[in-house]
Amino acid sequence: MADADNIIDELDWRGALNQMTDEEGLRKVTSEKKISLYCGTDPTGDSLHVGHLIPFMILKRFQLMGHHPVIVIGGGTGSIGDPSGRNSERVLQTMDVIHANEKKLTAQMEKLFGTDNFTIVNNYDWLSKMSLLGFLRDYGKLFSVNNMLNKEVVASRLEAGISYTEFTYQILQSVDFLTLYREHDVQLQIGGADQWGNITAGIDLIHRLEGQDAKVFGLTNPLMLKSDGTKFGKSAGGAVWLDPEKTSPYEFYQFWFNQDDADVEKFLKFFTFLSKEEIADLVQQTKDQPQKRAAQRKLAEEVTEFVHGKQAVVEAEAISAALFSGDVADLSVSEIEQGFAGVPxxxxxxxxxxxxxxxxxxxxxxxxxxxxxxxxxxxxxxxxxxxxxxxxxxxxxxxxxxxxxxxxxxxxxxxxxxxxx
Known part of the structure; x- marks a missing residue:
């Protein structure tokens, strides 16, 4: 996969870097050895969508270069609600719903990352065992309210209001990083740009408890925007889900196939594992013969196969060809249900x-x-x-x-x- 000697160079070329806590240190440690790193997702829903793929694509690249990804399913943090990206409090879900969502997200992650050189954990396992007094004595005492208020994710909510429950989210995420550092030798946390404050809070906690020489790092990906300035990840019908029951593989394929020429190079770099040469060739083909949409077709094939498997690509292309030609007689019942989901x-x-x-x-x-x-x-x-x-x-x-x-x-x-x- 890699076109660069170091994973950081690879991520830089692919436009996947926003902020790093210590770029020189991270380059050094990833050059010297294979590290363990993590990214988390809360089970607030029963499926991830393509927007969630952004940090996990980075995690997958580390895996393909021999590093060890750890995914945290946030059964504990998900029970209280992440304040980021919202102007109001999350509605708390029942634990039965959260546990059901955990199972579905775990299955999706296992499909993306396989079973080799990969670990998946649930922070409910350690956060649920923490007493209130233990939380306040062991961790609350180490966090300055002044610093917590200055974190962007909290500061953006102060005018509308934020509960103490959501205010403490960054402490719990910090405990996650500390726990993973101690128990799984995790040295790097990855997240979206809105997670920077939570990530740095975790690094500060590790340094306070484990010493300033503890080699831990944070990395965030940039906000993914389309060329028209709108946020990536939505279609006319709403979110594009990884769950084939919520967004069929055909609809998923079409989402990527219909990307604008101005965006396709960026998405090929970020969402596929194609080489520089392959991407450059596809971009040139699209410039020379835009009507053939070679780059978009390859983008759709690659991401659909990554998420749904090769057979889903075969079916999606069969449906597309049948709809274009009108020769629908040989479509299967399943292909009809996918391809005609949006027609009258x-x-x-x-x-x-x-x-x-x-x-x-x-x-x-x-x-x-x-x-x-x-x-x-x-x-x-x-x-x-x-x-x-x-x-x-x-x-x-x-x-x-x-x-x-x-x-x-x-x-x-x-x-x-x-x-x-």
Whole structure:
């Protein structure tokens, strides 16, 4: 994967560096040995989305260069709520919901990082054993309220208000770093730019308890913005999830395929493991023949395979090709459910239907019988991939797709999905 001798050079070229606590020291230690490092995520939801991938891509690069990633699933911190990125208090979730989310996020992380040279832990295991008096005596005494108030994540909340619960989050995250340093020899914490204050607080705690010569570091990635200045990670339908039940692999593939030419080089560097030469070649191809979208296609292939596997790429490309050509007859039921999730849909019974009636009364694909007959005779209507010109054509729902769907295309691009009940 690496084009550079040192992982820091690799991250710098890929635009993945924002701040480091001690760049010279981190370069030295990562050149001399393979280190353990960590990044955390709280189980406030049952899936990560593509925005969450940003720090984990950095963690994966360390893994590919032989370093040992540790992921903290924040069952403890997630039970109180991270104040960053919000203007109001988080709604506390029940522990049953948190534990259910922990299992799902753990499965997603294991899929991304595999089982070799990788550790996943849950901070609930140590934070839940801490007593209030122990917390105040062992850790609270070591934190200055003045310094805590100056941390950006807290300062940004002071006007709107912040509870003591969320105010103490940075202490708990610091305890995480200390625990991982002691028990897993973790020397580096990675996070988003908004985590800088929490990361440095953890380093300060380690230095106070373990000595100033303890070699621990912090690294943050920059805020990921698109060329138009908007935040990366959203689609027209909202968040793009890693869970295939929430965002299908086809929709996931399309999210990356539809990135703007102005952004594709940056995303290829950050979200793929392609070399400098491969990325330069793809960027040049896109400049020479932008209509072919070679860079976007490769971006979609690489990230979809990383998150969902090779078969998901094969299916996504089959769906894309079928929708473009209109040759949908060979799609599977599963591929139809993915590829047609966003098209207008209707319900119909499993009886045979007169086509004109089907287009007007059973559905509202056509506004009138006259328009339906006109579009049929003009060859503008296709049913299940077959162009129909006969106004007496009978739609038989049992003839395709296990009797579950009828696909109608009007014109070249307008698709409709009819679900058979």
């Amino acid at each position: 849909s209707f319900d119909a019974t499993n009886e045979q239907h007169d086509l004109v009636e089907f287009l007007t009364a059973t559905t509202t694909i056509e506004k009138s019988r006259r328009q339906a007959r006109e579009d049929i005779t003009n060859g503008a209507i296709s049913v299940n991939g077959e162009r129909v010109r006969d106004v007496d054509y009978v739609v038989d729902p049992s003839s395709h797709f296990d009797g579950k769907f009828v696909i109608v295309r009007r014109g070249k691009k307008k698709y409709f999905l009819v679900r058979i009940k």
